[in-house]
Amino acid sequence: MPLQSINPATDTILSTYQEMSSSEVADIVRVTHAAHLQWRGTSMDQRAGILRGAAHLLRSRSDEWAQLMAAEMGKPVRDGVAEARKCADCCDYFAEQGAAMLARESVPTDDQHDSFVVYEPLGVVLAVMPWNFPFWQAFRALAPAIMAGNAIVLKHASNVCGCAIALERILRDAGAPEHLFRTLLIGSSRVDAVIEHPLVRGVTLTGSSDAGRAVASKAGQVLKKCVLELGGSDAYLVLEDADLDMAATICAKARLVNGGQSCIAGKRFLVVDPVREEFEKRFVAKMAAVRQGDPLDQATEIGPMARRDLRDQLQRQVTASVDRGARCLLGGSIPAGPGAFYPPTVLTDVRPGMPAYDEEVFGPVAAIIPVRDEAAAIEVANDSMFGLGGGVVTRDLARGQRVAAALECGCMFVNEPVRSDPRLPFGGVKQSGYGRELSAFGIKEFVNVKSVVVN
Ligand code: NDP
Numbered sequence: 073m074p075l076q077s078i079n080p081a082t083d084t085i086l087s088t089y090q091e092m093s094s095s096e097v098a099d100i101v102r103v104t105h106a107a108h109l110q111w112r113g114t115s116m117d118q119r120a121g122i123l124r125g126a127a128h129l130l131r132s133r134s135d136e137w138a139q140l141m142a143a144e145m146g147k148p149v150r151d152g153v154a155e156a157r158k159c160a161d162c163c164d165y166f167a168e169q170g171a172a173m174l175a176r177e178s179v180p181t182d183d184q185h186d187s188f189v190v191y192e193p194l195g196v197v198l199a200v201m202p203w204n205f206p207f208w209q210a211f212r213a214l215a216p217a218i219m220a221g222n223a224i225v226l227k228h229a230s231n232v233c234g235c236a237i238a239l240e241r242i243l244r245d246a247g248a249p250e251h252l253f254r255t256l257l258i259g260s261s262r263v264d265a266v267i268e269h270p271l272v273r274g275v276t277l278t279g280s281s282d283a284g285r286a287v288a289s290k291a292g293q294v295l296k297k298c299v300l301e302l303g304g305s306d307a308y309l310v311l312e313d314a315d316l317d318m319a320a321t322i323c324a325k326a327r328l329v330n331g332g333q334s335c336i337a338g339k340r341f342l343v344v345d346p347v348r349e350e351f352e353k354r355f356v357a358k359m360a361a362v363r364q365g366d367p368l369d370q371a372t373e374i375g376p377m378a379r380r381d382l383r384d385q386l387q388r389q390v391t392a393s394v395d396r397g398a399r400c401l402l403g404g405s406i407p408a409g410p411g412a413f414y415p416p417t418v419l420t421d422v423r424p425g426m427p428a429y430d431e432e433v434f435g436p437v438a439a440i441i442p443v444r445d446e447a448a449a450i451e452v453a454n455d456s457m458f459g460l461g462g463g464v465v466t467r468d469l470a471r472g473q474r475v476a477a478a479l480e481c482g483c484m485f486v487n488e489p490v491r492s493d494p495r496l497p498f499g500g501v502k503q504s505g506y507g508r509e510l511s512a513f514g515i516k517e518f519v520n521v522k523s524v525v526v527n
Pocket residue numbers: 200201202203204227228229230231258259260261263264278279280281282283284286287301302303304334335382432433434
């Protein structure tokens with residue numbers, strides 16, 4: 073089956089790519105492994121040099137990368153530029169910190185022994201990546217892995233093959249050995265065979281829970297290390313002492329990040345009864361004020377969704393939620409015209425049994441869930457199969473920290489929207505996955521933590 077890039081703003085087919093054959097894929101894994109064997113012998117300075125080179129290309133050509141993302145998955149160009157720059161910052165961060173993170177650690181045991189821990193690369197790591205941040209998700213996986221001495225084969229989402237090819241070129245133009253980072257143009261049904269390849273030593277996936285389950289079970293069958301960064305349904309608690317204007321701004325920003333197509337977008341807004349009506353008014357105004365349109369226009373804040381099928385699935389979730397008693401305060405229907413556009417939408421009175429409560433809602437649709445008080449808000453926040461991120465808006469910072477401690481998730485933000493940062497570990501609990509990306513925790517996911525004792 074050929075892979076296709078379709079512009080989601082216009083529905084036009086941009087490019088068609090032939091899938092690689094099984095023998096081509098096996099050859100790529102072999103040469104990538106050979107590149108790894110050389111790469112593992114390089115110094116940390118040499119590795120840092122390549123990442124700094126990539127950072128330079130990401131920054132100096134950020135407009136070009138932004139155009140590519142806009143064309144393939146509808147990201148507004150100003151967000152694409154920011155994404156390319158964030159990738160550059162991530163490369164610089166691991167270039168600067170990687171050596172210290174992976175330095176040999178002395179662990180005294182007996183007097184007469186010299187004992188220490190070293191961090192050695194595993195080899196070829198398969199990265200299965202999604203379309204929503206087509207540059208960032210890949211760099212978040214590859215920068216630490218490459219700094220640790222691993223090599224990467226990337227199976228990117230089928231709708232962003234142009235980005236996948238660009239990523240390979242960036243690494244090569246930055247001076248990386250020819251096969252250190254290779255893109256596999258294959259559909260998802262071919263991933264199992266790559267995981268099975270004896271020279272593939274680990275797999276990292278960002279995507280849906282279904283994709284995570286499939287990859288984890290194959291990795292389990294062949295006993296390979298696996299890191300999963302899956303969906304989320306981040307809850308934001310708006311407490312009665314919140315600055316409501318600030319709360320509305322934070323919640324709208326959190327919901328509409330990347331047009332709502334982010335694992336760490338705010339999806340459920342748990343608002344305590346005394347402030348609910350006022351919050352709804354201000355939140356709807358903020359959501360309505362966002363400028364939606366052509367992703368190539370510098371003024372556009374949200375573009376179309378990445379694919380029509382994803383937009384249609386979102387509409388089904390909204391319709392089913394309204395049918396079961398949710399009230400739609402804004403948006404809620406597919407506009408006429410071409411493209412996969414969906415308007416900012418606000419549902420309220422959302423309750424268990426509705427898709428907006430129970431499922432991940434991956435688009436610009438906010439679910440307001442009424443709660444009595446802080447204790448009820450915490451209970452509802454944790455009443456989710458997901459556990460990625462969360463937020464709380466309150467004037468009382470000690471209270472914010474107490475709430476942060478009570479939520480079952482991988483990160484909590486008090487009075488600001490959740491975001492990823494190369495310096496902080498990133499990942500979730502429950503069905504949001506396992507393992508961590510970024511920071512000193514992320515770089516150690518794909519290393520052999522080796523104990524050495526010398527007598
Ligand atoms: P998927 O999870 O299906 O795709 C993500 C990546 O996984 C792609 O590279 C995809 O390849 C691959 N993949 C999919 N199924 C399998 C499988 N069985 N085995 C191995 N690899 C697989 O996301 P979709 O694009 O279909 O989006 C569906 C939903 O997933 C969204 O609505 C959202 O809820 C969630 N999602 C979450 C993301 C996150 O950041 N956590 C990112 C993207 C989606 P291919 O493209 O070839 O199918």
